[in-house]
Amino acid sequence: MSRFLSRFEKHEKRTQNVELKDHGISYTVKIGIGLPPRYYDLLVDTASTHTWIGGHKRYSRTKTSIKQEGRSFSVEYFKGSMTAVVYKDRVQLSSSLIIPNMEFGVLVVESMQNMNLECDGILGLGPTVLSGRRVTPNNGQYLPTIMDELLVQGIIQQNVFGLSFAPTPQGTVSGELTFGGIKLQDNINSMNWADITRKVPWNSYWGFEQAIKYGDQLLQPLSTGFLDSGTILIYISPQAFETYSKSLPGSKIDESRSKLLEIPQASLSKMKSLSFLINGVSYELTPNAQLWPKRLNTLVGGAPDRYYSVVQNVGTLKLRSPVKLDFIMGYVFMKRFYTAYDGDNSKIGFAYTPSTYADVY
Structure with a gap:
């Protein structure tokens, strides 16, 4: 570095x-x-x-x-x-x-x-x-x-x-x-540079490998996916998503409107941090950061008074690629962490920001 x-x-x-x-x-x-x-x-x-x-x-x-x-x-x-x-x-x-x-x-x-x-x-x-x-x-x-x-x-x-x-x-x-570089700010000293994955075809994207934990539980072992600012949500494997949703009593997919995971208000207090382990560093998504802002519910087709998770099952995307994809880290992840992209050295940088732990409603 x-x-x-x-x-x-x-x-x-x-x-x-x-x-x-x-x-x-x-x-x-x-x-x-x-x-x-x-x-x-x-x-x-x-x-x-x-x-x-x-x-x-x-x-x-x-x-x-x-x-x-x-x-x-x-x-x-x-x-x-x-x-x-x-x-x-x-x-x-x-x-x-x-x-x-x-x-x-x-x-x-x-x-x-x-x-x-x-x-x-x-x-x-x-x-x-x-x-x-x-x-x-x-x-x-x-x-x-x-x-x-x-x-x-x-x-x-x-x-x-x-x-x-x-x-x-x-x-x-x-x-x-x-x-031409990265933003000069305090978090530059904490930039964590991960190698682009060698796995085809995700090595042609800003693809990398990570494991995912929910609280202290390993939710998804080391797997391959990519960063995509053009995708809204965070997508994880079907098995990981099933475990995640079952940990929140009463949660269910809002089939009639948003197609997102709807979380009952009574289960919000049971939410734990979702951590992404990248190149030896853990990036924590707090319970608040896992919730779609209620004021923006209508943008995703949701009801204005409901609580929705920004985590979704990657299997719902019905991707055209014949190769298995384990995760996509979308726009909501990138709003909490600074990301950098080094094309010559095939690396992706991650850093905490003041927005990482901000509460948004």
Whole structure:
């Protein structure tokens, strides 16, 4: 870690911070495309690599837009697919962070069941290797990721980014995306860098291995999954979820509305901490952090007066992948812990934050 920190400190002036907006179920980044810029809110997604536009708001060309003739690509997501044509233009992520010439996709066909398309598209932050496995340009050419573009054009010097989320009210600009390094703050000394897993196909994601404890009980032995800022909940194995739900008397899946685990008020006092053991360090999710904020119940289809868990059975996702997936650590986990992503060294960093133990209702 000391080598990483010294290398980071040497280039710290080359880091770039971008504000993120909390929508209650996702974080978005506002980007400007073209001259004069037209603005789009893109979902920050660590489980996909390509940046594309055309979800809630359709793409509108500017004077500087250049269509890349004959170039298109298709992406298979866990819950759908999309096809886009390729454009090149000036992309602005903040007043000081501008990519003069960046390739991105413009949506032409989509089938995105159950995906949040209230945003205008996706900002893909997955590892570059993921693009080669799941994206197929129709002419075989490679489409650079946003991290590739920033590095090649000399805007950043390290293939590293960090994400800072917080459990804040809906509509608040409370997140931060740091390109080229990690956020300089007190928790940098406690960053825990875990290796990306070697297990296929999760080694192409920000995948890692962890064990899970509920109180003092081992809930899920060492297993493999990945971080995904584009997924709302924390998903654990079917066996672990069954044990977890049975520990809360009267809890049941809200089949008619949210499809989440509903917990009776009388069982809230029986909840224990859920701990994720990553690279020798335990990351504690308190009982409060395991509850979906009641003020946001309607965003997930829940009743306004009910209590819901943010923990769910990964088997309910009906993923297209033929390979077993043991967990997904989604947006709710990342609101409690700082995460960083080192593409060159194939590592993922985790750190406690002031939000880890905050009570949110």
